[in-house]
Every structure is written in structure tokens, then in C-alpha cells.
Amino acid sequence: MDLLLIRQLELRDRLDADEKAFLQSIVGTPRAVPANIDIVREGDRPTASTLLLEGYTCRQTTLREGGRQITSIHVPGDFVDLHGFLIRTMDHGVTTLTPSRIALVDHGLLRRATESLPHLTRLLWLLTLVDAAIHRRWLAAMGRQSALSHTAHLLCEMYVRQRGILDVSSGFGMPLTQAKLADALGLSVVHVNRVVRELRETRYVEWQGGVVRILDFEALAELAEFDPTYLSLRREPR
Amino acid sequence: MDLLLIRQLELRDRLDADEKAFLQSIVGTPRAVPANIDIVREGDRPTASTLLLEGYTCRQTTLREGGRQITSIHVPGDFVDLHGFLIRTMDHGVTTLTPSRIALVDHGLLRRATESLPHLTRLLWLLTLVDAAIHRRWLAAMGRQSALSHTAHLLCEMYVRQRGILDVSSGFGMPLTQAKLADALGLSVVHVNRVVRELRETRYVEWQGGVVRILDFEALAELAEFDPTYLSLRREPR
């Protein structure tokens, strides 16, 4: 089977056979990791980047006195710390949300890509730019949307990001406990609980046990002010 | 005089003479722009990136019903939309905060860099990664810090980013009206006004007319939980 990473990249641009072969060749041996394990720690200086093959992980920043902010959620096929290749010291940790399978890609090999595969380099660079665009959208949601709308937005985003690479016909993974969801949305657990109930009451979604099924995407997207442009998904080929 | 962009890059890694010459050669003719002008609009598909030579700009995302979120503030030497080189459609606008001088860099020339100057390419890529790291830190500040601490953090960040490239001995530029500051912090104008007053009352900073002078950086950084690691500033040469 193709690497999900390749599918991720092909959502943005075509890859030629050499590029695919290169990608396949640089991915290390897969390794299983249980849930709630730190893959990367704040302050680390990694020498390889981690590819998420199966499962879900998140980036989190720790503040004083137990404050925790989740700044990203990764889906299968995501490079969880591709930026670790160029940023010397990690500004955040990466933790598994579910049991996962990961593989390492040595930074030396990524560097080789930058030296001989410019088109692939641009595409990998683009992946990190989409990351940044997601951060910006989260900032807007946190700063200027209601808790309900913000939560709805996260569902829309997780749905659209996953439907490009996985089968979502029977629902998609939303592998956050309400406590983690609170850390992602910047809310208290109690309030998250109320907002999730409110969202269920709209009947736009069914949400139980870490799986979400969308019943009325259009209404949800309207509530969330969701516009997928920021994800840089290709509509027309270039 | 050297481009401030070169100084920005040299805060992260050494550049050789060829790289500097290349950068100098790709920068277009400088152009003056008044304050409060949109340089880039949401939905644009630019064919050149904009370098900020003098003045200040911000990125902003517009939501329904007048909601506005500022997601970045640029200082002189910043590439305000370097990511526009690879992201097809801009997910945000860029607006001047003060009268500014800008210069364009054609995307074709940036592409040439990716084809023949891998080290410079990595360094430009790094600039966009620092952008993302700043976004993450803002997310943590919005989600898990008090309005006072968040505001203090923004001051620390603006100070450290500017002191690397400009003379800040008589204070540094903080060119946001309280209304814009509200849009950056995700607060109301009224509340920002109170928080700014509270911050002034600490005597850690003097802040008037868009210029900030820090009186007690250590105390301010403590209040803000500021740790500059995320800015990827070089301490030791590599």
C-alpha cells in the first residue's frame, strides 16, 4: 500500500515516480506506540522526524501551573514534526492520543531531498505551511468565535482533513477526551461538556466514543464559519 | 546597507557571499505604502512575495459580522507572505499598520533558489517555521494565559524580535491601536484598555504613542511566561 504521506502530498500536487520512490526509501521501520506516550518532548533536539502511519497524536505546549494548550491534532499520514528538521529545539511536545504506528525519517535524508529534489522539497515545505495556516485558523476561532462555533469548526476541519486520505463513510476519528478537547479549545472541561451537549442537540452531528458522524455538513460548516481554503487542497490539477 | 532580511536570516545561520548576493538581486524596487492599506487580500493568488523594508504590517483573518483576528505582526526585515510562494490562495490579508516601505520578490526567483541554493532554501523555509512557532505560542497565550499575561507576552515577543535587527535602546515599535491590539489578543477594546493600564501600573514598561520601553524585562518575562526558544534565535554558531 502507498504511504498515506504520499496521499497527503498528492492532495496538493502530483508526485512523479522518483519522488514516490524516494519517499518510500527514507521511511524507517514502523513501530507501535501505545496511547498517551510522548513521542517528542519540549526542548528535544531531534535528529529524525516522525511520520504518523496509524492513529492520532497532538502537539502540546505546557505552561506554568498545569496549563496545557494543544496546538495541533495529527491524522494518519501527517508528519508530526517535519519542522524539527530545521528548527533546532522543539518548542512543544508530541503525544499519542490513541495507540499508533509511527516511522522515523532521518534528517540527513530530508536534507538530501533539499539538495536534489526541489519539487519534492517545495511540497514538503508546503505541508509545514498548511500547518501554519491551520494554526492561524485556530487563532481566529479562539479569538473571535463562540465556544460552540469553535468546536463545530474543529469537527469540520478534522472531517475534511481525514476524508482526503481515509474512509470516513461510517464516521471519522475524533480521538480527544473532553479534557483534551478543553486543552485544544482553550476552555474548561465543564464548559466543553456543555458545548458538546449543545452541539449534539443541533442534530448536525452524532458524536460518541471518539467517532463523529456528520449528519448535516452544510449546517455545521455554516455554524463554524468553515471555509476549507486554508487547507490548500487541490481542486484543479496544476 | 545590508537588507534587514539578511540580518533576520543571520540571526538563525550564517550566509555566504553568493547567498547574500542572490538575495540582494531578487528584491524588487522599494515602494512606499501609507498606513492602513491592504498589501495582500484574502483570496489573492499572488505571483510575488512582499518584503517589509521599513514599518509594520499585520496578517488578519476576517470572520462573519465584523469579526477580525490579527494572527501575526511583522517587523522590518520580515517576509510578510513568503508562504504565498507555495500556498496557492491566501488564507488571510496583510495590512500596513504604519507608513511602510516594501519590495516585491518574484515567485519565479524564489523557485530558482529552491533549485540551486539548498542551504538558502532551508533558511527561508525556517523563516516560515518560525512563523508557525509564533502562531503556536499565540495559541497557548490565548487559550491558557490571562489577558494581562498574554499582553505582556506580546510585548516580550515584539521586543526580542526587534532587538535582533533594530536599535531598541530608546524603545521599540508597538504600532497597534488599542482596537487592533484587541483583534490581536482576542479581547474587546474596552478590556484591552484596562489591561494596558494595569500593565503600565506594574511599572515593568512604559508604553505610549506606539513606542514601548521596557523597564524590567525579567519581571515582564516572568509575568508573561516568556521563553524565547520558539523564535529559533541562534545562540551558538553551528
Next chain:
DNA sequence: CGCAACTTTGAGTGAATTCAAGTATTGTGG
């Protein structure tokens, strides 16, 4: 000098918080 933009203050309101239980659900060792 007068308008426009920005800043400041007061009062009342509301969204989200904390504190405090209590109820499900899941996982595990006996």
C-alpha cells in the same frame, strides 16, 4: 479650529470559570 480617530471610564450583563459532587464507562487483577 473642528472633525475624526483613539482612549478612557462607568454600569450592567453574560459567557465561561471554579468548586463540588455524582454518574457512567472502561480497564484490570483476583
Next chain:
DNA sequence: CCACAATACTTGAATTCACTCAAAGTTGCG
């Protein structure tokens, strides 16, 4: 396979932080 622990979820009540509305100062510019 049950009992019990641990984790996750839910609810209620009181509080607080930040908001809106409203209006008055202040500053800067043409």
C-alpha cells in the same frame, strides 16, 4: 467473570473575567 479502581463524563451552584452599551475625554491632523 466479577469487583473494584481509575478514568471519563455530567450536572448544579456560585463566582469572576471579560463583554456590551453608553458616553465623555483626548489627541492629532487637515
